Amino acid sequence: MNNKVTPTHKERSLHDDDFIVSKTDLKGRILYGNRIFIELSGYSEHELLNSQHNVVRHPDIPRGIFQLMWNMLSKKKEMFAYLKNMSKDGGFYWTFGHVTPSYDDRGNVTGYYSVRRKPKAEAISVITDLYRAMLEQERKAGAQDAPNASLNYLNQFLEQRGESYEEFILSL
Numbered sequence: 001m002n003n004k005v006t007p008t009h010k011e012r013s014l015h016d017d018d019f020i021v022s023k024t025d026l027k028g029r030i031l032y033g034n035r036i037f038i039e040l041s042g043y044s045e046h047e048l049l050n051s052q053h054n055v056v057r058h059p060d061i062p063r064g065i066f067q068l069m070w071n072m073l074s075k076k077k078e079m080f081a082y083l084k085n086m087s088k089d090g091g092f093y094w095t096f097g098h099v100t101p102s103y104d105d106r107g108n109v110t111g112y113y114s115v116r117r118k119p120k121a122e123a124i125s126v127i128t129d130l131y132r133a134m135l136e137q138e139r140k141a142g143a144q145d146a147p148n149a150s151l152n153y154l155n156q157f158l159e160q161r162g163e164s165y166e167e168f169i170l171s172l
C-alpha cells in the first residue's frame, strides 16, 4: 500500500506522554493500532487492519534493522529500536519503540506487540548518522546482500564502542 507514497520533509512530533501501540500476527500483519497510531499514520483503521506493518515503513530505515528485529523476535527476545515511520501523505515521525512477542497461556508465541514513545532529539541525531552509514552499505552491497551488509557495519560499530546493541540503544 505504501509503495505509492513519496516521502516528504513534513515532520510530525509525538507529545511527551504519547504511547503508540500496535499488535500484529506472527507474520507482521496489523491486528490492532491505538488511536494515536492510527492518527499519525494518516490511514483509516479499516485500511490499517490486516495490512502488513511495513505500510508505515520509511525508506530511511535500513533493512538490516528489520532483519535484526525479526531475528530477535524469532528467538523470543524483545527488541528496542529507533524507527522513523511514514504517514499516508509521505510525512514522517520518529519513535523509540519496543517490540516483544505475545504469548498464550502455554507459552506459545501468538503474535507481536509494540509500544513506541517520543525519542530524545540527541538520540535521533546519533541514529540518523548510523542509519545513513548503514544504508550506504546496503546500496553498495545490492538488494540481496543489503541486510547482511548493514548488519555487519552495525556489528563493527558496536564492537568499536565495546557495547552490545541493547547497551548502545539504551544509552542514547
Ligand SMILES: Cc1cc2nc3c(=O)[nH]c(=O)nc-3n(C[C@H](O)[C@H](O)[C@H](O)COP(=O)(O)O)c2cc1C
Pocket: 022, 023, 024, 028, 052, 053, 054, 055, 056, 057, 058, 061, 066, 083, 084, 085, 099, 100, 112, 113, 114
Ligand atoms: C509488533 C511489530 C511492530 C512493528 N512496527 C513497525 C513500525 O513501526 N515501522 C516499520 O517500518 N516496521 C515495523 N515493523 C516491521 C515490519 O513488519 C517490517 O518488517 C518492516 O516494515 C520492513 O518491511 P519490508 O521488509 O517489507 O521492507 C513491526 C513489526 C512488528 C512485529
